[in-house]
Amino acid sequence: MTLIDELILETRDFARRREWLAFHTPKNLAMAIAGEAGELASELRWLTPEEASPEHLSEERRRDVSWEMADVFIFLLRLSDVLGVDLAAATREKMTFNEERFPVIRGNDASNDPR
Amino acid sequence: MTLIDELILETRDFARRREWLAFHTPKNLAMAIAGEAGELASELRWLTPEEASPEHLSEERRRDVSWEMADVFIFLLRLSDVLGVDLAAATREKMTFNEERFPVIRGNDASNDPR
Amino acid sequence: MTLIDELILETRDFARRREWLAFHTPKNLAMAIAGEAGELASELRWLTPEEASPEHLSEERRRDVSWEMADVFIFLLRLSDVLGVDLAAATREKMTFNEERFPVIRGNDASNDPR
Amino acid sequence: MTLIDELILETRDFARRREWLAFHTPKNLAMAIAGEAGELASELRWLTPEEASPEHLSEERRRDVSWEMADVFIFLLRLSDVLGVDLAAATREKMTFNEERFPVIRGNDASNDPR
Numbered sequence: 001m002t003l004i005d006e007l008i009l010e011t012r013d014f015a016r017r018r019e020w021l022a023f024h025t026p027k028n029l030a031m032a033i034a035g036e037a038g039e040l041a042s043e044l045r046w047l048t049p050e051e052a053s054p055e056h057l058s059e060e061r062r063r064d065v066s067w068e069m070a071d072v073f074i075f076l077l078r079l080s081d082v083l084g085v086d087l088a089a090a091t092r093e094k095m096t097f098n099e100e101r102f103p104v105i106r107g108n109d110a111s112n113d114p115r
Numbered sequence: 116m117t118l119i120d121e122l123i124l125e126t127r128d129f130a131r132r133r134e135w136l137a138f139h140t141p142k143n144l145a146m147a148i149a150g151e152a153g154e155l156a157s158e159l160r161w162l163t164p165e166e167a168s169p170e171h172l173s174e175e176r177r178r179d180v181s182w183e184m185a186d187v188f189i190f191l192l193r194l195s196d197v198l199g200v201d202l203a204a205a206t207r208e209k210m211t212f213n214e215e216r217f218p219v220i221r222g223n224d225a226s227n228d229p230r
Numbered sequence: 231m232t233l234i235d236e237l238i239l240e241t242r243d244f245a246r247r248r249e250w251l252a253f254h255t256p257k258n259l260a261m262a263i264a265g266e267a268g269e270l271a272s273e274l275r276w277l278t279p280e281e282a283s284p285e286h287l288s289e290e291r292r293r294d295v296s297w298e299m300a301d302v303f304i305f306l307l308r309l310s311d312v313l314g315v316d317l318a319a320a321t322r323e324k325m326t327f328n329e330e331r332f333p334v335i336r337g338n339d340a341s342n343d344p345r
Numbered sequence: 346m347t348l349i350d351e352l353i354l355e356t357r358d359f360a361r362r363r364e365w366l367a368f369h370t371p372k373n374l375a376m377a378i379a380g381e382a383g384e385l386a387s388e389l390r391w392l393t394p395e396e397a398s399p400e401h402l403s404e405e406r407r408r409d410v411s412w413e414m415a416d417v418f419i420f421l422l423r424l425s426d427v428l429g430v431d432l433a434a435a436t437r438e439k440m441t442f443n444e445e446r447f448p449v450i451r452g453n454d455a456s457n458d459p460r
Contacts (some may be wrong), residue, residue, distance in 0.1 A: 038268015153383015
């Protein structure tokens with residue numbers, strides 16, 4: 001069993017024991033993911049880029065950020081479970097698609113600009 | 116190596132080959148996660164709960180949703196990599212924290228209400 | 231002076247008196263808008279569509295929702311101010327654009343389906 | 346009639362003529378606001394703070410940003426209409442609340458730090 005499958009079972013069990021499975025519809029979970037992504041953004045919004053850099057982020061803030069990341073991931077795992085989506089496979093499919101959409105250009109940095 | 120570690124290496128390599136690593140600051144990645152979470156919400160916003168249910172979601176929509184989930188996950192993996200966060204460990208820490216915050220109540224459904 | 235202009239002055243003054251203007255860069259404000267939009271989504275995520283309907287939403291929840299809406303609007307006003315964007319004019323421009331993108335179809339509801 | 350009231354009527358009429366009012370439930374509109382806030386964040390995510398500054402933002406990007414702001418505002422107006430929320434009054438209520446929560450400190454900048 002992969003680590004993602006293990007975490008899906010653990011998060012499902014957490015919700016099941018609280019009788020929360022009925023709340024975990026696809027729409028509600030998408031709202032929860034947006035909510036937690038918003039909280040993650042809020043953690044970093046007023047920091048300068050330097051303050052938010054890996055080198056300067058305080059240990060306490062780094063822990064808070066990691067827990068907001070966990071919240072996003074928990075609801076992403078729940079949505080994977082509810083919709084029967086293989087998250088790792090979908091991620092690799094999307095990267096294969098992106099490989100074609102954003103070809104690697106050598107010797108011409110401007111063409112690689114994601115903006 | 117865990118599946119999450121494998122995916123971290125693959126997404127890092129994808130960005131590295133395009134010379135995108137410099138764009139992947141914590142603030143920018145948090146904005147990207149919020150952006151992709153918004154696109155995920157947009158996929159489902161106008162569907163009724165029944166239309167968005169696992170049983171009724173069309174195969175095409177389910178694929179589109181899985182790709183938006185992949186986009187959220189890709190930037191979550193990138194942020195884990197940049198900040199040196201162990202996403203699985205953070206997820207289990209957060210669930211342990213939530214175990215205390217939301218104790219399982221037996222025979223009293225109202226107390227388990229997440230709302 | 232329009233009501234929107236009045237509110238822009240009031241929110242700017244609020245930030246100025248706290249010496250927060252320097253934090254209000256376009257990127258930071260976009261993160262703040264995403265953060266507050268996430269909190270708004272979180273208010274309603276676990277409610278059923280009926281519970282969240284105008285008829286059934288509790289007075290307390292309606293107040294909480296209106297304050298999250300206010301937070302989104304406050305940062306939208308701040309971003310309008312910082313970028314010199316006329317929010318009402320931009321809104322009418324976007325609706326004019328949308329008029330062409332989504333023409334009104336009579337007698338054929340399916341073509342009006344936003345999904 | 347205030348400018349906000351005028352815009353509420355215009356956005357309602359836009360939706361009514363397309364028979365979209367039934368889609369505009371509070372939950373769906375909250376998802377739409379999160380979706381458009383995500384698109385706004387996406388416009389600026391890969392720019393440096395300097396590139397995204399009012400002085401350096403290109404005219405084309407500024408227009409794109411203003412249209413994403415308009416999309417957030419349109420759905421905020423729709424939600425105000427559907428829930429019968431007076432957005433300007435709620436904004437002033439929230440600022441009055443924030444006045445107490447974040448008192449203005451003179452001669453002690455650290456205490457005004459929003460982070």
